[in-house]
Amino acid sequence: MLIVDAVQNAQAGHPGMALGMADIGYYLYRHVMRYNPRDPKWFNRDRFVLSAGHGCLLQYVCHHLAGFESVQLEDLKRLCKLGSRTPGHPENTVTDGIEVTTGPLGQGVANAVGLALAEAHLAARFNKPDCDIVDHRTYCIMGDGCAMEGITHEAASLAAHWKLHKLTMIYDDNHNTIDGPISLAFSEDISARFKALGWNTITVDNTHDDMDSFNDALLSAFGDTEKPTFIRVKTLIGRLSRKEGTSKAHHGTFEEDDVKQMRQKVNWDSREPFHVIPMVYREMQIQTDHGEKLEKEWFSKFDYFKTNYPEEAAEFEVLLSGGLPPNWETCLPEWSVTDPVDATRGYSEKCLNQLVKVLPGLIGGSADLASSNKVYLQGSQDFQHSSFYGRNIRYGVREHAMAGISNGIALHRSGLIPFAATFLIFSDYMKNSIRLSALSHAGVIYIMTHDSIGLGEDGPTHQPIEQLAGLRAVPRLLVFRPADGNETAGAYREAITNRDAPSVIALSRQKVAANLEGTSANEVEKGGYIISDNSGKSLPDIILIGTGSELCLCEESAKMLRKEGRRVRVVSLVCWQLFNRQPKEYKEHVLPSSVSKRISVEAGSSMGWSEYVGREGIVMGVEEFGASGAYLDTFKKFGFTEENVTRVAKSLLSQY
Amino acid sequence: MLIVDAVQNAQAGHPGMALGMADIGYYLYRHVMRYNPRDPKWFNRDRFVLSAGHGCLLQYVCHHLAGFESVQLEDLKRLCKLGSRTPGHPENTVTDGIEVTTGPLGQGVANAVGLALAEAHLAARFNKPDCDIVDHRTYCIMGDGCAMEGITHEAASLAAHWKLHKLTMIYDDNHNTIDGPISLAFSEDISARFKALGWNTITVDNTHDDMDSFNDALLSAFGDTEKPTFIRVKTLIGRLSRKEGTSKAHHGTFEEDDVKQMRQKVNWDSREPFHVIPMVYREMQIQTDHGEKLEKEWFSKFDYFKTNYPEEAAEFEVLLSGGLPPNWETCLPEWSVTDPVDATRGYSEKCLNQLVKVLPGLIGGSADLASSNKVYLQGSQDFQHSSFYGRNIRYGVREHAMAGISNGIALHRSGLIPFAATFLIFSDYMKNSIRLSALSHAGVIYIMTHDSIGLGEDGPTHQPIEQLAGLRAVPRLLVFRPADGNETAGAYREAITNRDAPSVIALSRQKVAANLEGTSANEVEKGGYIISDNSGKSLPDIILIGTGSELCLCEESAKMLRKEGRRVRVVSLVCWQLFNRQPKEYKEHVLPSSVSKRISVEAGSSMGWSEYVGREGIVMGVEEFGASGAYLDTFKKFGFTEENVTRVAKSLLSQY
Structure with a gap:
């Protein structure tokens, strides 16, 4: 009823998904996820992503019930109001406890893959046989819209390729999109599709009456040590309302008499709007107290880790404090006018390979152009299932997912500094994710080579023209186009220093004419x-x-x-x-x-x-x-x- | 050997895929496709799309052998040279006989779906029990890169949903991408994946020694009247060269001694570069003579159609001549200052619903926002398998494929005028396809509502800021942001008049303040x-x-x-x-x-x-x-x- 009350009060919002997924949301926050609302940034918390971001009320209400300071009843009453902590889609920069900013469909799925990647990577690097300091799971709720978006497909393919088994995707299969029943535009066997990608797939047919089946599905997810798990939960959009099960419930308010009958159905008719039964808070607190206890245990474990593995602990602490050890920038190479000239992508390669030696969090890769972009980190391994410690990520030809995953890595907020590389022209394929880097303060470094008509033979399909202009117009995004070695080093310095803003470094394929006397990092x-x-x-x-x-x-x-x-x-x-x-x-x-x-x-x-x-x-x-x-x-x-x-x-x- | 000679001569290009797919390419042009190089624009030709556009040499060589005027031996010798008719990726505006411009991976797959959609739509509208004037097939070659791109997934999902059974996708499964073996980043069971989407899937294991199996696969495709067909052909990239089967063959020239041993392998060592055995031309001519005969038959059929179905024939001829009947623009509504004000998306709805009455080619839809974008064509049906004649396309939440498919519809060049609608913010999801509309002269009309912070509650994830700037910077793209009813009508007039350039019409969600006295369509x-x-x-x-x-x-x-x-x-x-x-x-x-x-x-x-x-x-x-x-x-x-x-x-x- 909090969901209904908030929508009625705001005269705006998307109640349909929030109502349909209320059971699942409550179950996750009450029984499943490990987190501590009193310290929403605890490193080893489980990560939750609402890829179907329009359903933000589900998350706001759960966060309120769980005791996050950031969502008071007053905040629920200010849903979608200017300056509120409950905007129309979840924003991590506005509401503590929100991990990533979602809304554009499919982005959250890629973010979740990035969060799970970060966990897998850090676990492989830092866990010891006697001490698992990195051990958490990632949960993501996706909707029918996410299911259709290409970025979801790309990210899901990678999650399975990498065997990110601690990632659990919950697909809200409510059979409706904005325009009507999903059958208007969707005939896939989606479970078979995810299975073909390599996922553990489970269907829960009657979500609303059968939490045991959902729980069984989660147990299956926990037990799978190879595959990520895709749980398809069949739900009723706009549950309990007269619009239940139809696309009309997707967004917008309810008729007053519809609210009335909903209240009657759940024996709520005598209560004021925004009423919460104290028992619900108490129930939630059982889980959050448990989370608090887990956090304490984790800190004890970390003390043990520090004592027994001081070197690794020191590196880990550098990461947790942002990933920038003192004087890291002195590693950057310098060039003089007499040095042989190169393409700026060549200078970039030299910078990256110095940076990787001093920045414990530098990790990234290319959308199948590592050799052209010159971003392969020498001396590091590939990030693969058998080598999660590797820092070279092979994204395949999946630019959009690469950027969305990079956002997830950055917003894991564990000092990882993700870079993502492709040709500048293909910034077009990942434009929305780049924008979300900027909006959600994710300091992703986009390394974009072949930055003009200077790439030559590949022709106009590959020659960027308007890309620099378009990217320069993105608020908060730093676009660098360095001229030579020293400016390339300077661009990296700024890109890495700005941990809360993404950067694009545009680099040439062709050799530049000189290392100029007047340039300066x-x-x-x-x-x-x-x-x-x-x-x-x-x-x-x-x-x-x-x-x-x-x-x-x-x-x-x-x-x-x-x-x-x-x-x-x-x-x-x-x-x-x-x-x-x-x-x-x-x-x-x-x-x-x-x-x-x-x-x-x-x-x-x-x-x-x-x-x-x-x-x-x-x-x-x-x-x-x-x-x-x-x-x-x-x-x-x-x-x-x-x-x-x-x-x-x-x-x-x-x-x- | 023409492929090898062209790359060696240009010292540039992508020989790997062209060599691996040479058998398939030859087979298609020699035995399968119906086309007439003497009239590359014959309406009822089969359409061919090389989605793996970097393999353009395959297409150039086939077109040369088939006798297309646009690809002479001299053109093959000018591969990748400035001003040549053989640029580094296929461009329909440069080389007659190329249907669409490809290169950015996955785009061609969506284009092919659009071409097949156009055929299905026109067939449903114009064919008669005694006279099929629309009856051709669409073939598309996609590579491993296309297989990974999200746009391919989106387009493939729609092709199966619509049951575009005359679409045949040939997947060049050569196990390699630029960065190395595909296993670096790809573990899918791709056949199962396409099957889950609803495709007829067939694998040809040994393409090079077994054209019978490929032919059987095509027969299966022809026989399937429900599903599009996905033929997975296993090939050797860079076949015959020493780089055969490895990613090194993807692009770049060969060592001279490698060329020498290739020539020896095929008994070619005594021949000059760019030699063609006359028999090859003669073989190809059997197919192209057949195509010429088919074209003649088609014109006879069309005469019959004109005689027996004069009304439909008249409409069909309007379409073939570009789709703009005389004085079509007089249908556009006019507004005066005293008319009730509306959002510009509301004015747009009125324009569209007048235009659909006079423009026989107007067809399009929204990425699941038809009601928000206000683009549903009243009085027309949905385009679905059971109603291919419908002119409302339900794209689902698949913006990128929507734009790529729209390009295919426009470049079917049959007078169809595709529009594609979503929120302006999601132009980001389809940016590269919009760019390709402009580059390939596809007059797609992008209807982009919710065009500023004025959309309100949905917040910053949905509020466009930099999108107008980015789109305005795209060469040849017309970006309109009309202020009221009359300017909206004017924007449509220009968008429709400009059949060789795409347009974006940016429209408000919120009501504008007035119909202004000074504005004018x-x-x-x-x-x-x-x-x-x-x-x-x-x-x-x-x-x-x-x-x-x-x-x-x-x-x-x-x-x-x-x-x-x-x-x-x-x-x-x-x-x-x-x-x-x-x-x-x-x-x-x-x-x-x-x-x-x-x-x-x-x-x-x-x-x-x-x-x-x-x-x-x-x-x-x-x-x-x-x-x-x-x-x-x-x-x-x-x-x-x-x-x-x-x-x-x-x-x-x-x-x-």
Whole structure:
């Protein structure tokens, strides 16, 4: 009835799933999961993910009954109100005790796989025969919508491949989606499908009258030491209401007389809205007291661990405190102008392989492009069932799940620093998960190589144009496009330092022209800075602004212009977001308002560059799709040559 | 050997799959598919999709041998060269005879489902007991990468749900991906998985020595009148080379001595590169002559159809000529300022339901949000197995496949005009397919409702912020954000007129404030235009630029400012891309350079707005994630009120 009362009070929300899954939700929080509401961040708690995030009321009500401080009755009364702790979908940054932010369907399934992966990895690295300090399970509730989404398929395939047996997926099979009965668009034998992927599959036919069967299913899950378990629970959406079993119950309020008959059915008619029988709190407390006890035991165990395995314990503590040991950044390599040039993906490889030596939490992989992205961690093993301690994750060609799983790894909040690599163009496949990294403060590092038309022969299907612009527009996401070795190192430094924000590091396939004299790893934190300038105390005649592989073009063009007596400044705008956060004075210092002749040079969409070059400046970008061809031919076709940059600069300089 | 020669000559490309699938490719083009290279656009041809697009050489070589004008030996010699007709992945806009543009994995599978859907739909509508004018099959080759992608799962689920039995999927099971053996990341029983979805599944164990088994599989496919067929062919990647059977064969050239031993193996050592035995051309010609004969027969059949079913034939001819009957646009409703206001999604519903009456090709649906998106076509049936003639497609919660399938429908090139609807936020789930609509000139209409923080309670996971910016940056994609009824009608007019470019129509969930006096359906084609202005012959003091639901705010604020004696212009920038294409004079007319006080008002990312407001203007946007709350509260929180727009305008007006 709390669910009904909250929806009626808010005149908004999604009661259907919450009512249909109320038995299951209560059972999990009362009898199954190990957690301590008095310390929602206890490391060894079981993780719970509501992938069908619109059913958030189920979780809010369970958290309230279990005694989480973050969900008081007052919070339930403020459902979907601006500023409340009970927004329309669960948000981990708003409500303590919520592990991940869900709502976009299927994302939670991938997050749950990431949480289970994190547990498996840490258990393999730190547990000892006499001391299991990492030992918890992951539960996830998915709905019919999640069942249809591609990301769910990708993540489920990986969970089974890895044999993440401590992951339990509970599928709310309520036969309805928003548009009507699921039969409108779904004819699968979903159990057979999960079985084909390698899951232990169990069906509970009558969930509402038969908790024993559900309990048996959980026992089967606990007993399986190879397969993750898929429990299909058949439920009635909007249970007890007149909309029960129909898609009308999915969202929206109830008629008043429907509420009345529901209250009568459960002998609730004399009670005020938001009434809770004290016994329910007491029942829940049995489980949460048990959780508190388990937490205490865990701390004792950890003391034992510290005494007997001090080295491992020290590393574990570094992880739990965020994963950044002191002075970790000094490991990053430095480059000088005389060093051989490489593609920025090559510099990235060198950075990663230094970082992995000092960051105990660095873990990640590629969507089947490890060799192209150059992200394989030398000296580490693959993360596989037989080697959960491995730190190279083989995602296969599953970009979307890779990103969703990475969010789960980050939000396990155990100091793991996940990276996820593919071609920049395929950021499109995982865009929503990248967005959720930003929204849920998951510090995932997206390593995106082949970052422009400079990738050449593979052609326009693989050449990113608008991807940088689209990613730069995502709030909180840091997008770096480093120009050479030192800027690549600087990008990693910032990406790793920002543990509560995701980063994209866009890297070239092709060799860049030089390690530039004026670039600096340290300056990357400012997002934009002056690379070179021959203006002395005067203002420059013109400013050339570049990023990534095109910064060298700017520098070469500047040299040609300077030979002709021009005062030219070259600016690297390696990370817009960080530059935008600088004090006004600094921004004015780098890009003085009085210098209106400015050219930006970036082999991608011009979207957004006006902000930096102004209405009198020129944006050199790519406004159409790319073309298959050798990289230099492609660059030439789109005007990215020293000669052309110089030509454009001269034409601008000749204007008054 | 043509494959090997082309890769060696280009020093680029992906020979592995092309070699492994050469037998299958040849068999299909020589013995199975009905097509006429002399008329690659013959309506009733079988459709072929290479979802594993990196294997394009397979298709180029087959097309060359079959006599397609577009692939001469000279073209094979120019593989991956700038401007060639043989780019690194197949592009339908570059090479006649290529149906769809593939490369991003899994997309082709969804395209193939769309092509098969188009056939099934047209067959159900036009075939007569005595005359089947629509009767062709769709073949698709997918690889291991496609097998892992979520979009493939979504599309495969729908193909089986719809029982698209004339679709044959050929899975190149070569056990390798780029990073190594597929076992690194894939443990599924893929045949069981497709069976669980409802496919007829067949495995051909030894493809290279046993074309009879492959032929038997095809016969099984032809005989199945319910299920689509999944033929798993086990192949050797990079066959005959020393890299055979390993991931090293996936892409890249061969060592010269490897080429030499391959040539010896096939008794080719005395031949020049790019040699073709004339017999091969003659063999292929048997099939293409057969295709030519079939085409002639089809035209005779169509004559019979015209004679006996003149009405249906007339409609069919409208479709084949592009689907736009004369004066179709006059069906669009008009609104006046006194009409009751609605959300723009409501206006959209009215437009769609007029359009469906006059456009025989309009077909589409929603990813389980038909009622929220308001896209259900009244008076039409659902597209289901029992009613393929239906024009309402139920995609389920499968956005990515929806977009990929829509591309297939559009590129069937039979006058069908597909629309695809979901919330604007979920454009993220289908971003790559939207991009491919633009790249492959597929005029899909994306109807994206709930287009800002104005959706309210569902909160930040559902509130688009950066989506408009990201979509506006996609080349060739038209993004409309209409403000009221007439602009919505105008957006549809443009979207439908532009059959070779996709459109996004972003629509509000919430009611807009008014049907504005100054808006106009006709003006939408210019992308931006003046809504109101009290400046007379003078220039305005300030220009307020808005889109969508915020245009009313601009108009209201303008009224307040005008009362205080200000000259204020309000501009609707309903489609940036169309505005950018206008002559300089027109743009200067709407946004005169000398008026530097400009404010843009749009409840989304500010990315890109600088271009229109200039460095002295102010962009009113949203630079963070939204918030769950009632829509007016949310709008207020982010500053989208008349009062605040007026306040900002006054502060700008007071600056010098």
